[in-house]
Amino acid sequence: MGNLARKVAIIGAGMNKFGRNFPQKRNPDMWIDAWLEAVKSVDNGIEPKDIDACYVGNYSSDLFNHQGHLGPQMANLVGLTPKPAPRFEGACASSGIALRQAIIAVASGIHDVIAVAGMECMNELPTALVTDTLATASDSLFEYTAGATFPGLYATIATAHFKKYGTTPEDLMRVGIKNHKNGAENPYAQMQQTIKQIMEKKISRLTKEGKPAPDWKDEFDFLKSSSNPMIAFPLRLFDCSLVTDGAACVFVASADVAKKFTDTPIWIAGTGQGSAALSLHDRDELTSFIATREAARQAYKMAGMEPKDIQMAEVHDCFTIAEILAMEDLGFYEKGKAVEAIRNGETKRDGTLPINTSGGLKSKGHPVGATGVAQAVEIFKQMRGVAERNRQVKFDVERALTHNLGGSGGTCVVTIYKK
Amino acid sequence: MGNLARKVAIIGAGMNKFGRNFPQKRNPDMWIDAWLEAVKSVDNGIEPKDIDACYVGNYSSDLFNHQGHLGPQMANLVGLTPKPAPRFEGACASSGIALRQAIIAVASGIHDVIAVAGMECMNELPTALVTDTLATASDSLFEYTAGATFPGLYATIATAHFKKYGTTPEDLMRVGIKNHKNGAENPYAQMQQTIKQIMEKKISRLTKEGKPAPDWKDEFDFLKSSSNPMIAFPLRLFDCSLVTDGAACVFVASADVAKKFTDTPIWIAGTGQGSAALSLHDRDELTSFIATREAARQAYKMAGMEPKDIQMAEVHDCFTIAEILAMEDLGFYEKGKAVEAIRNGETKRDGTLPINTSGGLKSKGHPVGATGVAQAVEIFKQMRGVAERNRQVKFDVERALTHNLGGSGGTCVVTIYKK
Numbered sequence: 001m002g003n004l005a006r007k008v009a010i011i012g013a014g015m016n017k018f019g020r021n022f023p024q025k026r027n028p029d030m031w032i033d034a035w036l037e038a039v040k041s042v043d044n045g046i047e048p049k050d051i052d053a054c055y056v057g058n059y060s061s062d063l064f065n066h067q068g069h070l071g072p073q074m075a076n077l078v079g080l081t082p083k084p085a086p087r088f089e090g091a092c093a094s095s096g097i098a099l100r101q102a103i104i105a106v107a108s109g110i111h112d113v114i115a116v117a118g119m120e121c122m123n124e125l126p127t128a129l130v131t132d133t134l135a136t137a138s139d140s141l142f143e144y145t146a147g148a149t150f151p152g153l154y155a156t157i158a159t160a161h162f163k164k165y166g167t168t169p170e171d172l173m174r175v176g177i178k179n180h181k182n183g184a185e186n187p188y189a190q191m192q193q194t195i196k197q198i199m200e201k202k203i204s205r206l207t208k209e210g211k212p213a214p215d216w217k218d219e220f221d222f223l224k225s226s227s228n229p230m231i232a233f234p235l236r237l238f239d240c241s242l243v244t245d246g247a248a249c250v251f252v253a254s255a256d257v258a259k260k261f262t263d264t265p266i267w268i269a270g271t272g273q274g275s276a277a278l279s280l281h282d283r284d285e286l287t288s289f290i291a292t293r294e295a296a297r298q299a300y301k302m303a304g305m306e307p308k309d310i311q312m313a314e315v316h317d318c319f320t321i322a323e324i325l326a327m328e329d330l331g332f333y334e335k336g337k338a339v340e341a342i343r344n345g346e347t348k349r350d351g352t353l354p355i356n357t358s359g360g361l362k363s364k365g366h367p368v369g370a371t372g373v374a375q376a377v378e379i380f381k382q383m384r385g386v387a388e389r390n391r392q393v394k395f396d397v398e399r400a401l402t403h404n405l406g407g408s409g410g411t412c413v414v415t416i417y418k419k
Numbered sequence: 420m421g422n423l424a425r426k427v428a429i430i431g432a433g434m435n436k437f438g439r440n441f442p443q444k445r446n447p448d449m450w451i452d453a454w455l456e457a458v459k460s461v462d463n464g465i466e467p468k469d470i471d472a473c474y475v476g477n478y479s480s481d482l483f484n485h486q487g488h489l490g491p492q493m494a495n496l497v498g499l500t501p502k503p504a505p506r507f508e509g510a511c512a513s514s515g516i517a518l519r520q521a522i523i524a525v526a527s528g529i530h531d532v533i534a535v536a537g538m539e540c541m542n543e544l545p546t547a548l549v550t551d552t553l554a555t556a557s558d559s560l561f562e563y564t565a566g567a568t569f570p571g572l573y574a575t576i577a578t579a580h581f582k583k584y585g586t587t588p589e590d591l592m593r594v595g596i597k598n599h600k601n602g603a604e605n606p607y608a609q610m611q612q613t614i615k616q617i618m619e620k621k622i623s624r625l626t627k628e629g630k631p632a633p634d635w636k637d638e639f640d641f642l643k644s645s646s647n648p649m650i651a652f653p654l655r656l657f658d659c660s661l662v663t664d665g666a667a668c669v670f671v672a673s674a675d676v677a678k679k680f681t682d683t684p685i686w687i688a689g690t691g692q693g694s695a696a697l698s699l700h701d702r703d704e705l706t707s708f709i710a711t712r713e714a715a716r717q718a719y720k721m722a723g724m725e726p727k728d729i730q731m732a733e734v735h736d737c738f739t740i741a742e743i744l745a746m747e748d749l750g751f752y753e754k755g756k757a758v759e760a761i762r763n764g765e766t767k768r769d770g771t772l773p774i775n776t777s778g779g780l781k782s783k784g785h786p787v788g789a790t791g792v793a794q795a796v797e798i799f800k801q802m803r804g805v806a807e808r809n810r811q812v813k814f815d816v817e818r819a820l821t822h823n824l825g826g827s828g829g830t831c832v833v834t835i836y837k838k
Contacts, residue, residue: 002528002529003528003529004527004528004529005424005425005526005527005528006424006527053692054694059487060481060487062479062481062482062552062555063481063482063487065559066555066559066563067555067558067559067560067563068478068479068482068508068510068555068556069508069509069510069555069556069557069697069825069826069829069830071508071509071694071830072509072694072695072696072697072710072825072826072829072830073558073696073697073829075694076694076695076696076697076701080694081694081695081696081709082693082694082695082709082710082712082713083693083694083713084692084693084694085509085692085694085830086507086508086509086516086519086520086692086830087507087508087509088505088506088507088508089487089488089490089505089506089507089508090488090490090491090504090505090506091487091488097505100505101505101520101523101524104520104523104524104527104529105520105523105527107424107527107528107529108423108424108425108523108524108526108527108528109421109422109423109424109526109527110421110422110423110523110526110690133481136481136485136486136487136488137487137488138488139486139492140484140485140486141486144485144486271529273472273503273504273505274501274502274503275473275490275491275494275495275499275500275501275502275503275504276491276495276500276501277491277492277495277500278488278491278492278495282495290500290501291491291501293501294501294502406488406491407488407491410488410491410492411488411490411491411504411505
């Protein structure tokens with residue numbers, strides 16, 4: 001148990017421009033955009049006849065769009081009928097699961113090439129119902145009915161982390177500032193502005209309106225002001241990821257078949273998945289996710305790697321505190337030590353361990369069912385050295401990791417990539 | 420491509436009593452019932468420590484129960500935290516997909532033993548909303564918004580079959596009469612009565628009330644009367660499957676590990692999955708499902724078998740016409756010839772090719788996300804020779820098949836079993 005019978009690689013990857021795409025674009029339209037971007041990225045070209053199956057990750061088109069049974073619909077749009085088209089769900093880790101199951105299926109010998117999709121069209125619902133729909137990924141009996149939603153649950157986790165390790169609101173802000181800076185360089189990100197730019201725009205607008213300019217020396221002053229309202233203490237607006245419509249696509253292939261498509265496949269070195277009780281009250285601790293630790297353990301073991309071998313990562317920053325937990329649970333830093341690294345700038349794009357060069361969920365956006373595959377798209381680009389604008393990391397990426405979380409840590413999928 | 424790297428077997432299987440279990444039992448309770456039944460069926464016993472992952476098939480707990488993210492919740496209830504717990508969806512083929520992906524995962528080498536779950540708790544919604552929720556498995560743009568629901572879509576298919584092949588309402592009734600007879604012998608079935616018994620009760624009730632006894636010579640007279648109201652011509656009430664709460668569980672294992680648990684594993688000989696455009700208007704024909712033909716082609720090829728090798732089958736009779744289509748699309752009979760076999764009684768429990776000895780979706784019930792795994796439970800029991808009451812088939816079952824359909828044929832999963 002624990003090892004794959006065949007080697008598996010990613011041979012192509014792409015995503016649509018994340019943002020508020022509804023009503024101009026819904027899942028079918030965004031999926032086709034992502035598909036075409038992924039097709040373009042395959043060196044020797046790829047056609048539907050080359051592909052054996054379509055694996056679709058999506059959290060809840062049922063509640064967001066009153067459309068279930070997405071798999072065959074998406075397969076049909078890109079010419080893959082009558083091939084297998086299952087859908088996979090694990091809350092916000094849905095397409096991380098789709099990717100993992102595609103890797104497993106190629107390894108099993110049943111398929112050689114699989115198109116892996118991730119998508120979510122969230123803006124069809126008004127924001128209050130988005131929050132309600134996302135809350136169905138918590139425990140409907142013990143959490144949802146008690147009035148908990150995810151900002152509240154992650155706020156609980158943040159305050160516990162503050163108490164145990166001395167983490168501060170400024171540390172959370174540093175995560176947001178970094179990720180916005182990365183997202184501003186990503187043409188596919190929902191947010192195209194740094195927090196400093198957002199602040200300066202605000203000042204300029206107030207000045208134009210003849211109002212007194214706020215006394216903000218830097219982004220931290222702005223983020224502590226009423227312009228960044230408290231959502232659930234200590235999480236403010238800019239600690240929360242976005243409501244996003246988006247889709248992403250990667251093609252995975254077996255080793256021998258991958259060679260037909262490209263000379264530079266990105267290899268899957270390891271995959272792991274973990275789970276936990278949905279409810280926070282049912283966990284042993286609030287400041288660490290057992291699902292992440294277990295998924296990472298499996299993935300490192302399969303890859304024959306340790307945390308120190310990873311050169312860059314996309315982690316699941318649905319809230320800023322979640323990036324800090326991930327950095328620790330993945331073993332990059334000891335518990336309580338991640339904030340030191342953040343303060344030192346180690347996880348910036350030019351740091352020793354760049355994290356969320358895409359902008360992360362915070363700035364690239366978080367169309368929940370698309371996020372897992374979109375993380376793989378970013379790693380693919382960075383490892384190929386083709387990341388857009390000014391965000392390509394300055395070293396050759398040989399080994400990277402993605403971390404995709406569902407709910408408040410009920411599901412986690414970790415994938416390790418190598419050249 | 421197309422073959423599995425390792426042999427896979429089913430080593431245990433069980434289900435709860437299907438029926439209107441809500442509000443006494445919801446998904447968590449029914450899943451534990453099914454799990455315990457499956458555990459009991461493993462010859463040498465099985466414990467959570469023996470199991471590597473929990474694969475959950477479910478159509479839409481999102482809409483039925485306002486609870487997503489079922490995988491980790493179900494895994495946690497049976498002591499499987501922090502192991503991988505993905506959820507799989509393909510409308511009414513959701514747990515057929517979960518079973519297929521578990522087979523693939525064991526074959527890949529990543530897991531040795533997987534608990535496969537299927538579940539749906541439908542009665543939490545009033546019937547009109549159940550119909551609406553199920554309709555989200557059709558095309559929400561072209562079918563749902565035009566007012567189509569599944570009884571209407573299958574009625575369209577039935578009338579097309581009538582026109583092309585001379586099939587009659589009585590042929591549909593024969594399917595229902597047979598399946599009710601089988602279900603009456605299945606202690607886990609929702610309906611525990613034959614149609615004759617239902618008719619006789621009705622006569623007796625009318626007589627007690629001093630009303631004139633209806634002039635019904637046999638079940639057909641009853642089924643043609645207003646006691647069997649028309650739902651969507653030509654489908655009447657007794658042509659439709661049931662609204663059911665239920666859960667089912669099977670354990671799959673790799674060949675070498677299976678031996679630890681039992682001397683008589685049921686082997687997976689083949690698995691196939693197909694897809695089609697969701698909308699009927701987007702298909703080449705109405706009287707045959709391309710997804711079924713493709714899934715069957717793959718499964719037969721992997722098994723090295725032909726339709727004539729199959730000795731019994733559970734097929735997806737969500738409507739009586741669907742059983743007829745399945746008999747033909749699976750290659751058991753030529754197109755248009757299935758009804759002859761039905762008229763001759765070939766598919767009865769004591770016929771040459773027993774179909775739906777469990778009672779099928781028509782009488783055992785159709786908790787949509789549980790159905791795929793529940794079909795495997797029936798085959799497991801029949802191949803082991805332990806089917807309850809009077810419904811064990813009279814020959815030694817060496818090779819059998821399950822056919823699990825999603826929507827109006829948008830997804831199909833076919834599994835072939837051998838001893």
